[in-house]
Amino acid sequence: MIPSNSDPAALTAQADIYRFYLTVIQPALAEFVPTDDIVGGETADIDVFLERAEITTHNALCYEMRRAFALIIGALFERQLRSWLSGKMPAETKTIEAAKWRARSGQPSLAKMGEKEVGEPVGTDIESLWSVANAVRHGNGDAATKLSHKAPQFWDHVRTRPELRWQSDLVGNMRIPDAQLERYVRAVLEFWHLVGASSPPCVGN
Numbered sequence: 001m002i003p004s005n006s007d008p009a010a011l012t013a014q015a016d017i018y019r020f021y022l023t024v025i026q027p028a029l030a031e032f033v034p035t036d037d038i039v040g041g042e043t044a045d046i047d048v049f050l051e052r053a054e055i056t057t058h059n060a061l062c063y064e065m066r067r068a069f070a071l072i073i074g075a076l077f078e079r080q081l082r083s084w085l086s087g088k089m090p091a092e093t094k095t096i097e098a099a100k101w102r103a104r105s106g107q108p109s110l111a112k113m114g115e116k117e118v119g120e121p122v123g124t125d126i127e128s129l130w131s132v133a134n135a136v137r138h139g140n141g142d143a144a145t146k147l148s149h150k151a152p153q154f155w156d157h158v159r160t161r162p163e164l165r166w167q168s169d170l171v172g173n174m175r176i177p178d179a180q181l182e183r184y185v186r187a188v189l190e191f192w193h194l195v196g197a198s199s200p201p202c203v204g205n
Helices: 008-030 044-089 122-138 141-150 152-160 179-193
Strands: none
Touching: 008 044, 044 122, 044 179, 122 141, 122 152, 122 179, 141 152
């Protein structure tokens, strides 16, 4: 039974992302697990070459999938939020463009839109999700450059792999850990709880 004090729009948005994570994202992450990077030079052995190529291609697919999931989570949340705001407070939809998740210097903030304030760590994780989604959506550019300074851990592997030339493809070399995707989902679920859904579903441990 749905509690009488639940916001139907917030509850629906929360349920949608929860189902998508459980039925699509989690099974895909479990099936496509990246292996250790190939480290080494040229080889004349065709079997070794083909094995390395297979591993490299597999890993590239795994990391691309994780970037795509971060984008989907962010884009779905943005669409849900716009819809929710259009019904609740149409004048505030413009705050999405500025991503004002938390109040700063007395400015309006999405953090104040529910009965409870969106604080740490939910606000921080949503801001991170917003930045990652923008970087993946737009490719190499200002969003990706800013993200590389704010969240350098997504490129930790490059520090020991200078041959990746990561400066030329920031987004292509970005790696989003599975635990980070889970944090993003948790943050979105908690956000909808804070603005009107009855309770956030349990994700992970």
